Amino acid sequence: MLTYKIIACDMDETLLSSDASICRRNIEAIAQAKAQGVKFVPCTGRGFRSVEGVLKTLNLFDEAGQYVIGFNGASITENKGHRSLFWDPIPFDLADRIYRKSASYGLCMHIYTRDTVYISGVTPDEEDFLRGRMAYVPTAEKTLDFLRGKEEVCKLIIMHTDYSRLQEIHAEMKPLLDDITVSFSSNRYIEFMHKGVTKGVALLKLAAMLGVQPEETMAIGDNINDIEMLQAAGLSVGVHNLNPLIRQYCSVVTDATNNDGAVGEAIETFVLK
Secondary structure, X not given: OXXXXXXXXXXXXXXXXXXXXXXXXXXXXXXXXXXXXXXXXXXXXXXXXXXXXXXXXXXXXXXOOOEEEEHHXXXXXXXXXXXXXXXXXXXHHHHHHHHHHHHOOOOEEEEEEOXXXXXXXXXXXXXXXXXXXXOOEEOOOOOOHHHOOOOOEEEEEEEOOOHHHHHHHHHHHHHHOOOEEEEEXXXXXXXXXXXXOOHHHHHHHHHHXXXXXXXXXXXEEOOHHHHHHHHHOOEEEEOXXXXXXXXXXXXXXXXXXXXXXXXXXXXXXXXXX
């Protein structure tokens, strides 16, 4: 059996249970993989600061030689000392144009900077979804002028629970998106990152930094923003509760859902000897 040296793992609806906790099966399997020298790399749409609680639960917090891929691939960070290895924000004026257009829809929006998430128009449903997952700063700003010269923006999000509406918004905004990567996640978000930013590109970049071959990587995910990561990895694993649109990109699908240890099952099957 091929030895996998990096496990790139999505968080929401993959590593995390529906209540944002991590089940014991996942924790134990990750610990055993780490003991064998495997790098367990959360690969998430969130930033490093938003995953510190997860790292503490997994005993990866402030660990040298362990990493997080954040903002769907816009950042790579070594856990020890929060050391930035890669950072690719959206050019500020472009981010501002996209945000202004997004604000015209009157929907909930996220603004991601390196260390802070700002959210405007947060709904009760979105507040419930984010509870236990991510801290944020409310804002009513309709432009990004309040961040100009202070913080770089690496990701913007529009939230709507109707996927067809998100697709309509995507079509309407296409004239602005030549230098932007677009993805969808959690069955509620359309996400905008700088062109070329994907989880898959970041996984291969991290593997190259560590001298790991692409075929020695494993990716675990559940949704559309995981597609490039699944395509890049040597082994692509979908969790049982995956979005059906990504099934074709998965070499295997677990029997377990995110609530019963899908990540643990994948590690037990393909990593632990």
